[in-house]
Amino acid sequence: QSALTQPASVSGSPGQSITISCTGTSSDVGGYNYVSWYQHHPGKAPKLMIYEVSNRPSGVSNRFSGSKTGNTASLTISGLQAEDEADYYCSSYTSSSTHVFGTGTKVTVL
């Protein structure tokens, strides 16, 4: 199972919106509404930000939103803040009843 494809880096100024893409296949992203997104600050545990494509866990800011079209899922961060600077990973359930993570995207707040 190959990793899902994400851009290596995305940057934006405070207050702006950015979008991170996550491209898979019809056997993972495109086949199931089980795409999740995780925020990972180095040295800390990853944090679930979005599950089932667009659902936010309790306590996660509504500045984070998720969507999916075909084989590509997206995470949008609006009103970018300094604390959003981190690595972000998507993940998807697969037709093999396994899970696969994306390659990861480093978000930089300029």
Place this chain on the structure above:
Amino acid sequence: QVQLVQSGSELKKPGASVKVSCKASGYTFSSCGMNWVRQAPGQGLEWMGWINTNTGNPTYAQGFTGRFVFSLDTSVSTAYLQISSLKAEDTAVYYCARQAAAPGEFDFWGQGTLVTVSS
């Protein structure tokens, strides 16, 4: 509150074995599966597999069969990851992550355990 507390860092020689623990608290252990995720130095997250905490049945991702074993001790709400015949490329941070209701919904994570394999 839900917590997953992992065992401390390990330094091992090539060929040795290591067992990482993940102690759960704050919820009914058997109600949520437990996943294992690896992050090698400078690399991304990699899903290793999961164990059904109700049945004890493990599922391993490609690339994590043979030397990797998931196990449980339900009496102490603890999941284990054992790696045998360690290689330098096993050097990584290993995380346990609780599986919530939806597939891929890893809602709580352990703090990570650094395993270093070096002669």
